[in-house]
Amino acid sequence: MKTKRIFLGISIAALILTVILISLRAYYVLLALIAGTLIIGHRELWHLIRRKKLPPVDERVRENVGKSVRNGFIFFTLATAYLMLFFSINRSMNLETIHIMGGLLLSGGIAYLLSYLFYDQAEPKLDERWLKMLKTFLMVAGIALGTFIISVLLHNAISGLFGIEEPVFFIIAVLLSPLALAVGIVGSLVLFLKGLFSKAP
Numbered sequence: 001m002k003t004k005r006i007f008l009g010i011s012i013a014a015l016i017l018t019v020i021l022i023s024l025r026a027y028y029v030l031l032a033l034i035a036g037t038l039i040i041g042h043r044e045l046w047h048l049i050r051r052k053k054l055p056p057v058d059e060r061v062r063e064n065v066g067k068s069v070r071n072g073f074i075f076f077t078l079a080t081a082y083l084m085l086f087f088s089i090n091r092s093m094n095l096e097t098i099h100i101m102g103g104l105l106l107s108g109g110i111a112y113l114l115s116y117l118f119y120d121q122a123e124p125k126l127d128e129r130w131l132k133m134l135k136t137f138l139m140v141a142g143i144a145l146g147t148f149i150i151s152v153l154l155h156n157a158i159s160g161l162f163g164i165e166e167p168v169f170f171i172i173a174v175l176l177s178p179l180a181l182a183v184g185i186v187g188s189l190v191l192f193l194k195g196l197f198s199k200a201p
Contacts, residue, residue, distance in 0.1 A: 014109075134192065134195070
């Protein structure tokens with residue numbers, strides 16, 4: 001019941017934000033909302049068309065939604081904090097608020113969508129060894145992303161404070177972090193697809 005209320009509250013807030021963005025002619029948000037609804041709710045929508053009612057929300061659905069909301073919220077919070085820090089340091093970029101909010105909403109929605117698909121389909125179909133490997137790849141991607149953000153901030157801070165071109169954090173941000181992020185994302189996607197299409201062990 002608690003998860004249902006949280007999910008309802010987040011859905012209403014997202015819907016209000018979506019209506020505002022659409023009224024400001026950010027139509028890509030509407031397309032993303034429709035696509036996400038069809039991908040996540042295809043079972044529920046099919047059940048509604050055939051039986052004229054939604055299927056019961058069981059323990060599995062509640063757990064999937066709860067974890068997905070948590071992951072989407074954490075991602076949204078971190079992305080917002082990073083953007084606030086980035087724009088407070090770099091004043092040369094002049095992006096409109098509508099594009100920033102649209103980007104945050106879409107990226108948070110993608111994090112929610114991937115989380116839901118993972119918890120709903122991939123996790124039960126991977127044995128313990130593959131699941132551990134998937135978590136390792138995800139951890140590599142997360143560490144690489146964090147290292148990239150920290151390296152960019154430190155490079156800009158050192159260059160700005162001391163007036164020198166700092167090379168170490170620049171190489172980490174431009175070469176090492178993107179390479180590790182690519183390895184983590186590709187490895188995670190391969191294992192995710194393996195879990196998605198393989199039969200249950």
